[in-house]
Amino acid sequence: MWTLRRASIHLKNHGLSSGIARICCGKSDIARCYLENHSSGYVETEEKSFGGLLSSTRFLNTFSTVSKPCGGVRTFSSQVGAKDSGEEDDDLDGFSELETPHDAVQDATSSDESDDELLSEGDIAVDDMQNDTESDVGKKRYTEPKAISEMTKPILATPALAVSKVLDKWVEEGNEVTQTEVSITMLHLRKRRMYIKALQLSEWLESTKHIEFNESNYASRVDLIAKVRGLFKAEEYIQQIPESFRGEVVYRTLLANCVSASNVKKSEEVFNKMKNLKFPVTCFSCNQLLLLYKRTDKKKIADVLLLMEKENIKPSLFTYQLLIDVKGQANDITGMEQIVETMKSQGIEPNTQIRTSLARHYANSGIKDKSEAILKDLEGDNISKNRWVCKKLLPIYATLGREDEVERIWNVCESKPRLGECTAAVEAWGQLKKIEKAEAAFDKMMEKVKKPSSKHFAGLLKVYANNKKLAKGKELVKRMAESGCSVGPLTWDALVKLYVGAGEVEKADSILEKATKQKKGRPLFNSYFTILDHYAKRGDIHNAEKIFQKMRQAGYVSRLKQYQTLLQAYINGKVPVYGFSDRMKADNVFPNKVMAGQLARVDAFKKTPLSELLD
Incomplete structure (x- = not known):
């Protein structure tokens, strides 16, 4: 895994601790590719490098060194469903948000992730993938039977x-x-995100005993409870499951839902619980942590x-998929390409999803020739005959500024467009x-x-x-x-972006306040952050602090990005801030070089006894 360690995110940009880099020396391709050739702008202590979960030495010594297979992994349906051929979504036209429960809403945690199509963290179709492994990703599609049972x-x-x-x-x-009948019905309900009805079905099946529940049925129930009623209720239900069926698959399902909610503390807690129960460390569980830290703490x-x-x-195909996307989002194209080469050297060829991701990252980085070469290959x-790829090509060609190509592809679809093509x-x-x-x-x-x-x-x-078309x-x-x-x-x-773009930040704030009271889902991270960022630019400390606290109340863990933006409000307002470093430390957040400079600027506003005399 040396090669992957070489393709790491630059430490000075992303805060990867040099202490970790030191202990990685001499290890496998994947970790070496990820860490080599970096310099550290901020060095954390080794004990704090993993938020109490994977402290470099302590964590690695707590697991058995016996090799564990990845068989029997229940994956995200989005992973299995990374389609390499066309499957139409037109049968979902009747989808209603009224069927989308609170915890089913995707919470994009940053602008980097909001367009991350490979990591749609929706359903865990546990019932229907009993024999799938993560190595099947890209070979097998998550398909819904066309006939309704x-x-x-x-x-x-x-x-x-x-x-x-x-x-x-x-x-x-x-x-x-x-x-x-049950499996087909569950597939239909999950595909439509009708989790409330799916849970009702599961509860009815268990209470009436029409089928004999196995571990997969219980795991499916845990997934649905987490989506509809929240993680706490899902944990409570696990304790009601007969001990003989309370296995690794059940806890893995809970872990995946914790990751879906970007709940770092609970995810780490569940992972450690699995360790304490002597469950094997699987590729799936590790990929869940990678997915979590991709969003929260790279x-x-x-x-x-x-x-x-x-x-x-x-590493599975999904592991490589995650790492490639992390590198692409960091604009580390060299590192991204190294990971691709490592993947190929292991005999794993990029699937359509990875090639699409590569094309998108090349386009975002302005490397037009490589992006267009991949798009032509996909086409x-x-x-x-390859209509299924049109919806992937359209937005990437738009990023490249190729209006002619967008026009050409849309002309193929326009006479009888599919739903996904219209959206794209x-x-x-x-x-x-246009x-x-x-x-x-x-x-x-x-x-x-x-x-x-x-x-x-x-x-x-x-x-x-x-x-900025407000009207x-x-x-x-x-x-x-x-x-x-x-x-x-x-x-x-x-709506928040619409009003903020028109300069009506207070109106956007009001919309978000009303949305929270409606309790029809949790507002996206970006909704809060967009408002926080504009208050910070104004130097409006009162409202910036208010939004910062609302983000915490909504369940979004305070991270470096939020603290850095909040601190900018004090800088622009030319007001000193006291105890800011202690606030960050309490949230296990530590400053990088940029933020250290910001803190120094705020310190300059503080009055000394001499300055007070002069005033």
Whole structure:
């Protein structure tokens, strides 16, 4: 794993501790590629390098050194569903945000992650992947049966709270409950993110004992409870599961949901619980930590790689996918390419998702020739036969500024567009500031959607926000209301950007305040941060502190990014700040070089006895 360690994020930019780098010396390709050739701008003590979970020496000594296989891994459906061929989403036109519970909402923790399509942290389709391993990712697609089963029909047609009554009646009519019927129904409900109905179904099955529950059924139940009722309730349910079925898969499912919620403390707690229960350290669990720290604290990624090396855990395709994306987001193209070469040397070829990610990162870094070469390869000889790739190509060509290519690909789709293609076209034309064409693509989508939800409006609303079209945005919101849409976090985020872009920060703040009181989901990290950043630029310390605290109340752990922005408010307001370093230390956050400079600037505002006399 030496090569991967060489491809690490630059320490001076990302705070990876040099103490970790020292103990990595002489280790495997993946960790070496990740760490080598860096200089440290800020050195943490070795004991604090992993937030109490993976302290470099202590953590690595607590695990057995026996090699553990990765078999039987239940992956995110998004991982399994990294599609290499076209599967249409048109059958989801009836999706309603009313079926999206609080914990099901994706919480983009930074602008880096909000467009991270490879890491959509949605469903864990535990029931349906009993024999899948992470090595299957890219080979096998998560596909929903096109035919709706007899059990699925009445569930889809009824309100969530009436599922048990409808199923009782369905059985009374002489229908048989089979594992096949249950599995197909669960697939349909999960794909539509109808987690409330899926949970009702699971509860009904367990209470009526129509099928005999196994560990996968219990794990699926844990997943649904976490999504609908929260992590605490999911933990409570685990204690009710018979001990013989309370295995690694159940806890792994809870871990994945903790990671999905970006709850660092709870994720680390569950991981340690699995360790204490003597469960094997699997590739899946390590990948969950990588996914977590990719979003929350990139300096901890190296420690996870060291653990994988210590446990002799072979990186999966998803491991490489994560590391490639981390490097791309850091604009470390050389490191990204080194990881790709390491992956190939292990006999693993990049799948469509990785190639798309590479093309996107090349485009964002201005390396047009390499990005376009990958896009042409994805397209193949006949774009009409490879229609499934169009929705991937459109936004990347827009990033490259290739209006001609966006036009060419959209012409292939326009006469009979698919839902995903319409969404991608709205985004692409918006990037190119072709508002009328974005609106035309949106109108095409509306022609296909039987019952539009706020997710269908969110793309165009984002276009208006990014292009500061406040009047058009207000009109679109009015149209949403007339359509009876239930507004959720994505819509709130677009509205916040819309009003902030128009200079109406207080209005954006008010929208977020009202959204929080509605309790229809947690506002996105970016929604809060956009407002915090603008208050900081104004030097408005009172409101910056208010938003900072609201982020904490919403469950977003305070990190370096938030503290750095908050400190900027004091700098711009030319007001000294007291005890700031202690506040950070309490949250286990430590300053990098940039922030150390900011703290020094704030110190300069503090009055000395002499300056007070002169005043």
